[in-house]
Amino acid sequence: MKFLFDLFPVILFFAAFYITRDIYIATAVAMAATVAQVAFSWFKHRQVDTLQWVSLGLIVVLGGATLLLHDKAFIMWKPTVLYWVMGAGLLVSQWLGKQPLKALMGKQLTLPEPVWKRLVLAWVAFFAGMGVLNLYVAFTFSEEVWVNFKLFGGMGLMLLFVIGQSIVLSRYMEDPN
Structure with missing residues (x-):
């Protein structure tokens, strides 16, 4: 359910684009x-995830620039900046000796420390690549292709990456029998 809640603005962006073509x-x-998503999180839980704050900041700044300057390039940069911020956050966390993925998934997975570090680096590389790929699609193809890529391409590639990571990590998973 949280996954759909997190995708709420992207889905509405996609729907609004296809209804209006604008x-x-x-x-x-x-x-x-x-804004509604962050407000709902705040009023319901009295807290907002860091990623939601980052998304809010990016959409206000880059979306605002898009509307004020009537230049779609700003909104097309948003996914790239978000991917790069997430990758940088993982990299800095690891550099500071923290294991954000281990904190997130450590109860489901028991991995040696070097594997956790490689997993973080794999995600950093993935986010860096996704940022570059978003820019390539945004500034090489039509606006409609970019909108489709933003929703379906990004999610599809992330799903493939997660499946690939699961296959690689499966050798470390213990058999419950």
């Missing part, structure tokens, strides 16, 4: 949806 209206919808 990236500026879709951007305004995504901005409103992100």
Whole structure:
């Protein structure tokens, strides 16, 4: 359920774009949806995830620039900046001696420390690559192709990456029998 909640602004952006065929209206919808998402989190749980704050900041700044300057390039940069911020966050956390993925998944997986470190680096590389790929699609293909890539391509590639990681990590999983 949290996954769908996190995707709420992206799904509304996609829907608004396909209903109106106007990236500026879709951007305004995504901005409103992100503000609503953060407000809902705050009022319901009295806390907001760091990633939601980052998304809110990016959509306000880059979405706002898109609307004020009537330049879609700003909103097209948003996924890239978000991917790079997530990758940098993982890298800095690891450099500071923290294991964010271990904290997130450590109860489900028992891995040797070097494997946790390689897993973080794999995610850093994935996020860096996704940022570059987003820019390539955004500035090489049509607006419609980019909107489709933003929702389906990004999620599809992440799903494939997670499946690949699961296969690699499966050798470390214990058989419950």
